[in-house]
Amino acid sequence: MAIDPSDTPDVVLIGAGIMSATLGTFLKDLEPSLTVSMYETLHDCAQESSQSWNNAGTGHAANCELNYTPQHPDGSVDISRALKVNTEFDVSRQFWAYLVRKGVIPSPREFIRPCPHMSFVTGDDNVNFLRARHEAMSAHHCYSGMAYSEDRAAIAEWAPLIIEGRDPDEPVAATRMVTGTDVDFGALTHRLVAALSKQSGFAVHYNRKVTNLEREESGRWRVTIEDTYDGTHQSVSAKFVFVGAGGAAVELMQKSGIPEGRGYGGFPVSGIWLRCDADDVARRHHAKVYGKAAAGSPPMSVPHLDTRVVDGKTSLLFGPYAGFSSKFLKHGSPTDLFASITPSNIVPLLDVGKDNIALVDYLVGQVLQTGRHQFQTLKEIFPTARKADWKEAVAGQRVQIIKPAEHRHGVLEFGTELVSAEDKSLAVLLGASPGASTAAFIATQILETIFGSKLTADAWLPALKRIIPTYGIDLTIDADACRAIRAETASVLEIEEF
Numbered sequence: 001m002a003i004d005p006s007d008t009p010d011v012v013l014i015g016a017g018i019m020s021a022t023l024g025t026f027l028k029d030l031e032p033s034l035t036v037s038m039y040e041t042l043h044d045c046a047q048e049s050s051q052s053w054n055n056a057g058t059g060h061a062a063n064c065e066l067n068y069t070p071q072h073p074d075g076s077v078d079i080s081r082a083l084k085v086n087t088e089f090d091v092s093r094q095f096w097a098y099l100v101r102k103g104v105i106p107s108p109r110e111f112i113r114p115c116p117h118m119s120f121v122t123g124d125d126n127v128n129f130l131r132a133r134h135e136a137m138s139a140h141h142c143y144s145g146m147a148y149s150e151d152r153a154a155i156a157e158w159a160p161l162i163i164e165g166r167d168p169d170e171p172v173a174a175t176r177m178v179t180g181t182d183v184d185f186g187a188l189t190h191r192l193v194a195a196l197s198k199q200s201g202f203a204v205h206y207n208r209k210v211t212n213l214e215r216e217e218s219g220r221w222r223v224t225i226e227d228t229y230d231g232t233h234q235s236v237s238a239k240f241v242f243v244g245a246g247g248a249a250v251e252l253m254q255k256s257g258i259p260e261g262r263g264y265g266g267f268p269v270s271g272i273w274l275r276c277d278a279d280d281v282a283r284r285h286h287a288k289v290y291g292k293a294a295a296g297s298p299p300m301s302v303p304h305l306d307t308r309v310v311d312g313k314t315s316l317l318f319g320p321y322a323g324f325s326s327k328f329l330k331h332g333s334p335t336d337l338f339a340s341i342t343p344s345n346i347v348p349l350l351d352v353g354k355d356n357i358a359l360v361d362y363l364v365g366q367v368l369q370t371g372r373h374q375f376q377t378l379k380e381i382f383p384t385a386r387k388a389d390w391k392e393a394v395a396g397q398r399v400q401i402i403k404p405a406e407h408r409h410g411v412l413e414f415g416t417e418l419v420s421a422e423d424k425s426l427a428v429l430l431g432a433s434p435g436a437s438t439a440a441f442i443a444t445q446i447l448e449t450i451f452g453s454k455l456t457a458d459a460w461l462p463a464l465k466r467i468i469p470t471y472g473i474d475l476t477i478d479a480d481a482c483r484a485i486r487a488e489t490a491s492v493l494e495i496e497e498f
């Protein structure tokens, strides 16, 4: 284990997942003299949601996820949320391309591969929706080149497994973006932490759990850390703390006592995958195929049939089947949810339960599903799937945000949210969607919120623009800038360009 350069680091990063690794990389790049200490409960980085098999590895660019494009009662489709997610992914692409060019990541194939993103629906209503969605999206430069088809033979060319064995009279439709990607966020996190560890002023400490956050009179944070082997404690004093603790972020925010965190709670959603490592099956599917959500299901739990490449091996992943578990992390404790209930969030929590009966019903239904039911869901998208080729795997935990609203009511949020202390000494990342794909965009948000005074021409701004050349440009509006940066990042990352 590396030695901490000091007991008073400028920055403490809690958690060694993709978020802390990304923020740490930005900070050390912008100001190499910063001292940064990363603390991680587990024995290595990327062992929770950022671990390769704990997430789906979709480079979320809102190409195929139908929940980002709601349909209005008049039949028109709203693509504004999709455009936001789509261009947030451009920030990650630029960050990763910068690291490849700089040699921090020797080859983009370590973590990113081209993988077409498809949406696939059946039934007249869904086909009508997908047609309207395609019309709206393909007219925008961000989705230029999106292909659409209702023709079974054409769809079978794209993804044979979803057409073979299907009722020939069933209406079907699909869209396809060849610019889609499969990303191994576990491999990426390892690469980032390894590169950080080589820099002076950075230290990562494994088997170290942050147990408390207290304000010092000076305005710094006293961070208490437990050695998970022998139970001993130490503490350090930091000027800025980033709580990148994934599902456990809510608990640590509560411990910090920042007034901005009052009323927040977390609602954990667990997940199960079906995974197929059979080469003869995996070889015949090269796409991430997203379907339509079942009524009441949480938007991020729409089952999808994905190509995954991890450690050079191609597999297929289907799911996740959402479920309920009171743990906030896969390696967490069943008491996590109950321990997070406080007088300030009990009302929002109860409110969310009352207002989301359909979701609760859905999750209970999923928990009660047998393996046979789950396999049946797979057959709805891959009709000729053979049971013997698939095994169950446990996905990472997602903790959805329960947010205080007016009159002490609560709302359930499926996105991510950055909560920060007014004096900019602490920032907490809550939620898990669109997730790892937007880690670089989230890092820029933290820079703006916490280090805004440094984003000037004589401080960090020129370096930030070297990392993110389109920083400050709205790519949903500037079509030329969008096309140019996509061409450049596609070439460096060796992914498809349109």
Ligand SMILES: Cc1cc2nc3c(=O)[nH]c(=O)nc-3n(C[C@H](O)[C@H](O)[C@H](O)COP(=O)(O)OP(=O)(O)OC[C@H]3O[C@@H](n4cnc5c(N)ncnc54)[C@H](O)[C@@H]3O)c2cc1C
Pocket (backbone or CB within 6 Å): 014, 015, 016, 017, 018, 019, 020, 039, 040, 041, 042, 045, 046, 047, 048, 049, 050, 051, 054, 055, 056, 057, 058, 059, 060, 185, 208, 209, 210, 211, 244, 245, 246, 247, 248, 249, 252, 271, 320, 329, 395, 396, 397, 398, 429, 431, 432, 433, 434, 435, 436, 437, 438
């Ligand atoms: C089923 C599923 C599918 C997903 N699919 C996708 C996808 O296809 N594409 C995508 O972009 N995103 C996806 N995501 C979301 C993505 O995985 C997460 O948003 C992202 O990995 C979160 O990164 P993180 O660094 O915040 O958290 P994590 O990777 O969970 O890391 C948090 C770390 O903090 C540590 N920690 C917690 N508490 C403490 C403490 N007190 N002290 C020290 N360390 C602590 C944990 O051990 C952990 O290592 C998916 C998530 C799930 C669960």
